[in-house]
Amino acid sequence: MLGGIDLRGYNRAMADDSAATSRGFTDFETDPSRYRHWKFSVDGAVARLALSVQEEEGLGPEYTLKQNAYDLGVDIELADALQRIRFEHPAVKSLVVTSAVPRIFCAGANIYMLGKSTHAFKVNFCKFTNETRIGLEDLSKHSGVATIAALNGTAAGGGYELALACDQILLVDDGNSAVSFPEVPLLAVLPGTGGLTRLVDKRRVRRDRSDIFCTIAEGIKGRRAKDWGLVDEVPSKTGFDAAVTRRTDAAAAQSTRRAATPVALPRIGLERESDAVLRGRHVELRVDLGARVADLLLSAPAADEPVERAAMLQKGAELWALRAFRELDLALLALRLDLPGVNLVRVRTKGDGAMVARVDAALLANADDGFLNEVRLFMARTLRRYDLTAKSFFALVEPGSAFTGSLLELLLGADRAYALIADDCGQLAASAMNDGALPMTHGLTRILNRFCGDERAASAARKALSAGALGVEDAEQAGLITMALDDLDYEDEVRLAVEERASLSPDALTGMEASLRFPGPETADSKIFARLSAWQNWIFQRPNATGPGGALTNYGQPTRPSFDYRRT
């Protein structure tokens, strides 16, 4: 049980690919008073997260969480803690991630949990944990909170990957504690949380050494771990705490974190109205599992939404920009993990687009305030979660819609956009928020990405958008709308397109969309997701991992894996 919702049906329901009725949705909201697995403390400028996984408190009943290994519930707490550092603890300038369990930092994702999960769950679990790790890096890079992994015990697999997501890694030199990637030699799968990419891209561990490191199950410890660049420092057991403090204080002293007053994040608690509707204040998700389609509706801010600094700070967590995107975030997570039967999402907006533009402008104008800057960063992360969600998104521009500024990003990020031509038809408009404040994982703006990096086409479209609100026919001309249709055609065309799409193989669509959504350059982040969705998912499906003779299947069993040694 987590947050009062029974999750026992979780994996069973995942196996039944369209059933999301009469059972609980995963609760992605928590708060420190309810943490089971992390000890979270703040002391002045330093926050501390110590992992202490409760073996019997896993999300599912069919496994225990031994060795400080994590499952989704553990990661939900980690993600929550990182948000709270951003919003509730503006004085924090460095974060220590460590363990409260002797001799073991973290053994990674729980193998038995993975073994018992459906493939769809594994994929979305990995996606979520990756987003959390990238959020940890983003916390350092964009919010000025230095992150230090204090490995006071062994960090294996996902445990070391978590450390790799921190700026600095200290590994206790006790003759025993090691960092390791046992996935390949022991389980015949890959480290699934960006470890391979970060090893070479971020820490620049020489390629041949990385190669060795990834094939020795027991890993590397002490002096050699430092020599190879796997960690930054290997203090002795007695000197460990002092070394951590020294680095933490030094990092805090250099922090550029912007000043802010703390803003508490209250629980959102999307309302569930029957099984078919999830409703927040600004976001509504309606599900039609029979049609494999969901409708996502976002409302623009009301006319009295504050755009003056003082009033905005006053409103805090109830600011439209934060509240609406938190709700959107929860809706996306529900779509991913609890609504596997939904293949396509129709995305609509409503309300006054001009208000969105005013809010966007106010957020950017007051970016020197730590809180308001965090709001914008949160919007950016949520939109990246949208880009990385394995559902088809069709944006629908209809009378009364508000695809402006930050909400326009939803249209630009969608796989297609249909618009109804009518007298009072919806209009598109840009704000300064569309010019780089909400980048995608591979670093492009969504406008530039829409035109596959063609700067001329993108800037022409951007110019068209800034000349005031753009009617849908002009927007079609500018390449921002896939099809603008009059009332004679619109309904039928959209219905056909939606039905057609929802009838295609969801696997092929996932791969196709992931390939088409990110033209242009790669970054470490985008590589991580691409590798995850291609290699990791493929390997997880292979008999050598999950067949009867597979290593993952036989892990912990008396039988040895037997491989098909033919190379693909």
Place this chain on the structure above:
Amino acid sequence: MSLDDRIPNNVDLHTDRRLQKALEQWQPKFLDWWMEMGPEGFQTKDVYLRTAISVDRDGWATFDHVKMPDYRWGIFLTPEERKRPVGFGDNPGVESFEEVPGEFRNPLRRLIVTQGDTEPASVEQQRLLGQTCPSLYDLRNLFQVNVEEGRHLWAMVYLLHRFFGRDGREEADEMLARRSGDPDKPRILETFNQPIKNWLSFFCFTMFTDRDGKYQLGALAESGFAPMRRTCQFMLTEEAHHLFVGETGITRVLRRAAQLAKEHGGDVKAGGGIPIEMVQRYINYWFSYSLDLFGSEISSNSSDYFAMGLKGRFDEEKKYADHSAREGFLEVPVVEDGRITIRQTPLRNAMNECLRDDYIKDCEAACKRWNRALEEEGAEQRVTLPNRRFHRHIGEYAQHKFNSAGELLTGPDAAARVAAELPNAEDEAWVGSLMKAVTKPGAFANWIAPPKVGINSMPADFEYVKL
């Protein structure tokens, strides 16, 4: 003239704004096409034509003299008395589709466009024939076929306009942009790019190629997509006349050949007729080209169409007990290692072959009637249908050569032996030399016998076309 008078229909055109708008734009383009590619030289003449103005017994064949550009091309769906569910495929028994299900949009559009493209194509193929008509009766029949092929185009365009939105309108425009035999924008199916240079070819075409249409329409008339089913049913009522023109045309050519042979000591040419063996070569040519239209013997497309409930077998509902066709095989002869061997083909993948089987049986019956006519005329010679493997361009046999008996030919002379059974340059020259217009009411060219009865029971010297 009201809209419903201009475009007779039973599809509530006057209340369907979308359809009106689409047709308003398309109709002028259609008329331009008709003037450019329709029958050359007769557009201002009064022709005794039947027009469908409604679907009831009195309405579907209203006869009158009209100028072809004034022909009232209409849109008709055969009414259905009872609710008819999807009759075959993976989901038999579910309600028929009244709108296009999104997941079937592309296959359905492909079926409609492929069928629709043949209609204007045949008009283009036949556009010069009027100038060499063997009689006013035949000239009128040619034009009747032409305007009805035009109406069949309308029927398919209706489906595109009504159910396929913008894509459908673009496809409908494309139908008018393609041209039979044009190297740059040819018609979709190769048979419809073959020129029809003389009336013997015209009769063969309406006999064999229009008959393919009958079977394609018959298979679509079983469709779970109700508007297509009903459209095709109505088209079939018109198609029957085209087949009649073809079959009786060949009968009359053969009869005349037998008569002339008798009169000229066996030398049909001396009497100015078309020898029976020459007719045979034309039959070989058009029958084989028409067989291509059914597609590959083993086809996953045909299996998909069947599984989706979009295209059934001929008379699917009446003739078959098992409408899933999941079990069972059809024995399809294929060529392997230089020999013909039987391949057990899952029934669903052999749907094209099922349809071709029915078609061949139908053609064989016509062939029997031709031979009966020859017998009546006291001729010894008979005509036959070539084997289905002969002279094929599509499917299992396209890569090999067969003679008309269906035997695999392998030697260096294989191509020549195939060619020997097809019309040659001399045949074309001879038939061409006979093509002289006969336009006196009641008169017929010497190479063809008159018909037994007139159209709509009109007298022999009726002025079918007022020149």
